[in-house]
Amino acid sequence: xxxxxxxxxxxxxxxxxxxxxxxxxxxxxxxxxxxxxxxxxxxxxxxxxxxxxxxxxxxxxxxxxxxxxxxxxxxxxxxxxxxxxxxxxxxxxxxxxxxxxxxxxxxxxxxxxxxxxxxxxxxxxxxxxxxxxxxxxxxxxxxxxxxxxxxxxxxxxxxxxxxxxxxxxxxxxxxxxxxxxxxxxxxxxxxxxxxxxxxxxxxxxxxxxxxxxxxxxxxxxxxxxxxxxxxxxxxxxxxxxxxxxxxxxxxxxxxxxxxxxxxxxxxxxxxxxxxxxxxxxxxxxxxxxxxxxxxxxxxxxxxxxxxxxxxxxxxxxxxxxxxxxxxxx
Amino acid sequence: xxxxxxxxxxxxxxxxxxxxxxxxxxxxxxxxxxxxxxxxxxxxxxxxxxxxxxxxxxxxxxxxxxxxxxxxxxxxxxxxxxxxxxxxxxxxxxxxxxxxxxxxxxxxxxxxxxxxxxxxxxxxxxxxxxxxxxxxxxxxxxxxxxxxxxxxxxxxxxxxxxxxxxxxxxxxxxxxxxxxxxxxxxxxxxxxxxxxxxxxxxxxxxxxxxxxxxxxxxxxxxxxxxxxxxxxxxxxxxxxxxxxxxxxxxxxxxxxxxxxxxxxxxxxxxxxxxxxxxxxxxxxxxxxxxxxxxxxxxxxxxxxxxxxxxxxxxxxxxxxxxxxxxxxx
Numbered sequence: 001x002x003x004x005x006x007x008x009x010x011x012x013x014x015x016x017x018x019x020x021x022x023x024x025x026x027x028x029x030x031x032x033x034x035x036x037x038x039x040x041x042x043x044x045x046x047x048x049x050x051x052x053x054x055x056x057x058x059x060x061x062x063x064x065x066x067x068x069x070x071x072x073x074x075x076x077x078x079x080x081x082x083x084x085x086x087x088x089x090x091x092x093x094x095x096x097x098x099x100x101x102x103x104x105x106x107x108x109x110x111x112x113x114x115x116x117x118x119x120x121x122x123x124x125x126x127x128x129x130x131x132x133x134x135x136x137x138x139x140x141x142x143x144x145x146x147x148x149x150x151x152x153x154x155x156x157x158x159x160x161x162x163x164x165x166x167x168x169x170x171x172x173x174x175x176x177x178x179x180x181x182x183x184x185x186x187x188x189x190x191x192x193x194x195x196x197x198x199x200x201x202x203x204x205x206x207x208x209x210x211x212x213x214x215x216x217x218x219x220x221x222x223x224x225x226x227x228x229x230x231x232x233x234x235x236x237x238x239x240x241x242x243x244x245x246x247x248x249x250x251x252x253x254x255x256x257x258x259x260x261x262x263x264x265x266x267x268x269x270x271x272x273x274x275x276x277x278x279x280x281x282x283x284x285x286x287x288x289x290x291x292x293x294x295x296x297x298x299x300x301x302x303x304x305x306x307x308x309x310x311x312x313x314x315x316x317x318x319x320x321x322x323x324x325x326x327x328x329x
Numbered sequence: 330x331x332x333x334x335x336x337x338x339x340x341x342x343x344x345x346x347x348x349x350x351x352x353x354x355x356x357x358x359x360x361x362x363x364x365x366x367x368x369x370x371x372x373x374x375x376x377x378x379x380x381x382x383x384x385x386x387x388x389x390x391x392x393x394x395x396x397x398x399x400x401x402x403x404x405x406x407x408x409x410x411x412x413x414x415x416x417x418x419x420x421x422x423x424x425x426x427x428x429x430x431x432x433x434x435x436x437x438x439x440x441x442x443x444x445x446x447x448x449x450x451x452x453x454x455x456x457x458x459x460x461x462x463x464x465x466x467x468x469x470x471x472x473x474x475x476x477x478x479x480x481x482x483x484x485x486x487x488x489x490x491x492x493x494x495x496x497x498x499x500x501x502x503x504x505x506x507x508x509x510x511x512x513x514x515x516x517x518x519x520x521x522x523x524x525x526x527x528x529x530x531x532x533x534x535x536x537x538x539x540x541x542x543x544x545x546x547x548x549x550x551x552x553x554x555x556x557x558x559x560x561x562x563x564x565x566x567x568x569x570x571x572x573x574x575x576x577x578x579x580x581x582x583x584x585x586x587x588x589x590x591x592x593x594x595x596x597x598x599x600x601x602x603x604x605x606x607x608x609x610x611x612x613x614x615x616x617x618x619x620x621x622x623x624x625x626x627x628x629x630x631x632x633x634x635x636x637x638x639x640x641x642x643x644x645x646x647x648x649x650x651x652x653x654x655x656x657x658x
Binding site for chain 2: 125126127137140141172173174180181182183185210211212213214215216224226227228230231232233234235236237238239240241242243246247250251253254256257259260261263264267268270271275
């Protein structure tokens with residue numbers, strides 16, 4: 001397998017945590033190509049990992065469009081080019097999400113027939129498989145035919161990543177009835193109700209689902225526009241973090257409580273880990289002609305290790321070919 | 330104060346829990362008018378509470394539009410008529426949400442100048458005031474000028490209900506920058522950026538907020554279209570319930586854990602109560618010409634007591650007059 005190109009400069013904790021994660025993954029047998037400024041990478045202790053040198057960095061706060069046009073030698077662009085040119089099998093970036101999407105789209109191009117790439121994010125479901133939510137933010141406004149492709153791509157991804165034979169696909173709405181929701185949702189519902197869409201993807205449309213179903217084991221894929229998907233994702237992230245913090249404070253307010261909490265902590269820890277965005281390896285940009293993983297901006301070394309593991313899996317599963325065959329008209 | 334009309338027949342646990350809640354509230358000094366079938370109400374132990382008799386009931390699964398047209402003597406319609414006719418000061422229903430909205434809209438009418446009424450739902454924020462989210466589901470598709478009115482009405486409500494002098498109003502989007510989001514959001518942002526809208530409402534626009542801010546104390550009001558708002562609400566409800574259940578299971582898996590959990594439970598209970606939708610008294614339909622509270626379908630007696638308390642507060646604060654003055658062109 002060709003190496004996975006890692007944007008060593010992207011992320012709140014880059015390059016230190018990124019390089020550390022890449023090194024751990026490489027020790028675990030995943031070939032890695034670090035993309036970034038050689039001095040910064042060396043200073044982070046990259047050892048003998050292969051480096052693709054570049055001079056520029058797109059910062060988290062940069063405007064993606066302008067940065068992509070202005071910084072032609074940026075690490076995230078070079079990582080995408082490495083995939084395009086066949087020097088790398090996949091790319092991973094924890095940097096500016098908009099810039100990572102644009103880099104992948106502009107340099108790798110779309111899979112033939114794909115209207116718009118979508119961000120697919122696994123939503124953790126305690127004691128069950130994650131639910132794949134897409135689009136989690138690539139397209140703020142969508143057309144119904146794009147949502148159908150999101151269903152196809154989401155089903156392929158759920159199969160490749162979680163081994164679900166016939167992924168159940170739900171359309172996010174405000175009620176289960178086909179008549180509920182926005183015009184977009186009603187139109188998409190009508191298109192998805194015809195099972196023709198699922199040929200090649202193996203997905204199965206189970207109708208509309210509601211917000212409460214996202215974090216349940218009733219569906220494996222939830223399809224929505226990128227505005228709603230992003231709001232859902234951030235609402236859950238914020239809500240979970242808030243609850244965790246509030247519970248933790250309540251449970252450690254006195255000596256006596258702290259003692260009891262210490263007994264419980266080992267039992268609770270697996271759940272906390274499961275819900276942690278760091279655990280699930282980042283979001284996947286589906287529909288571009290290559291494997292592209294976009295990790296959380298706050299990614300630690302652990303998140304990078306997980307993202308690299310997912311990248312390898314998806315390369316070995318030939319995800320891109322499966323997507324191409326599912327969206328073929 | 331005139332009595333609050335309570336739809337005794339509406340809700341998964343009607344009439345038993347509804348009547349029980351009404352009785353408790355009445356004992357606490359809130360005048361109540363029970364609307365429903367006299368036999369059912371009497372069988373639920375209404376004692377000497379005043380009853381407005383009717384013969385029909387709109388069920389939870391009924392199609393709201395058809396039911397409203399077909400069941401002219403339904404309890405929820407009669408409750409709205411009691412407000413319109415001045416026999417009641419407010420209405421409370423835990424029944425079919427669509428039917429309750431339609432009843433209020435058709436019988437009470439809109440406040441002059443209001444484009445569309447919106448559902449305002451308090452989102453609990455641990456150790457802080459709830460955030461008022463609107464529209465939480467009345468209008469699946471919205472225009473930018475409606476969102477501006479939601480901002481006005483939400484600010485008035487946050488002030489009346491939570492005593493916030495200058496409520497901070499955020500527009501839900503996928504990034505803080507004014508350029509982020511759907512066409513609707515960008516248009517609404519431009520309108521809200523001109524402080525002229527807030528005259529009369531006392532609200533203050535703080536820009537775009539993201540999903541993670543809904544459950545935070547950074548804003549008092551979050552404005553969005555009814556599709557996104559409903560998805561957010563249900564996502565949080567579902568996510569919270571899922572986490573609570575998973576944590577509870579993890580913490581009570583063995584004898585030893587259970588013992589430790591019993592020590593912690595009293596410290597955790599206030600938080601669980603705070604996050605319980607039953608505690609915050611239901612959603613308010615803002616923009617109709619009367620106080621209308623729509624409680625959760627699963628409302629218990631406790632939820633009804635809370636809803637009646639909010640109804641009294643909002644009548645005493647003359648919420649409707651304050652709304653009318655805030656949306657006046």
